[in-house]
Amino acid sequence: MWQDVIDLHGFYQTRTGQVARHLIRHSVRQMWPDVQGQALLGLGFASPYLRQFRQEAERVLAFMPAPQGVMHWPAEGPYVTSLVDExxxxxxxxxxxxxxxVHGIENSDYLKHMLSEVWRVLTGQGRLLVVVPNRRSIWARLERTPLGHGxxxxxxxxxxxLRDNLxxxxxxQHALFIPPTRSQTLLRSATAWERAGQRWFPQIGGVNLIEASKQLYAPTPLRAAERSRRSVLVGVPQVAATFAPAKRTSS
Incomplete structure (x- = not known):
């Protein structure tokens, strides 16, 4: 079940959320050090991790699933968010x-179909990066953060x-080794926790980050048009027009 966009946004406004964003964003950048001239799509609630790519990528879009809700982003300049059927x-x-x-794999009720769509829109040399709560971490056991849901x-x-979905x-790699605490003293030591966790206890990081490529020799996944239609796109911004959205029938 998708979390509400207001709750997700609220978490990232807290000191705990800001520290989590900083640590995870650093790991995302390590995985993708260069996206120069590429088209980048964030799906779920990925906007806290997209800003670092906006001046580098050719295009950046943030798609938020309808059950979650959508929030305008960024605060400055043209909005690049859209409410979509995942x-x-x-x-x-x-x-x-x-x-x-981000905040997508663990929440979707139509995971196979969502990954099928991601496979479809990626180029042959494209890359998928998922950030998912780690089953072995403390973060996955406490519901006061988004990582404790789904x-x-x-x-x-x-x-x-990922293999089952082509x-x-x-x-x-793992990230977010500091416990989900509100203690300002512990939060100030987050970088030290991260270094120690990466070196000594990688299996207990709060999130798993996995990069994957397309399995090109496999049968092509079913197109969305061949499946039963549910909700439709709401409010695609002008910046998305360069990707030439497919025609849709009215409900």
């Missing part, structure tokens, strides 16, 4: 180079999920 992304085949999914995964389970896991 099983019918309004993009052409092979139209984006990178897809970042279905957490171990690295093995997450890799199997993706090939390439590399992975």
């Amino acid at each position: 099983t019918e992304l309004p993009l052409q085949d092979y139209s984006v180079d990178r897809v970042l999914i 279905h957490p995964y171990s690295p093995t389970q997450l890799k199997r999920l 993706f090939v896991p390439q590399r992975h």
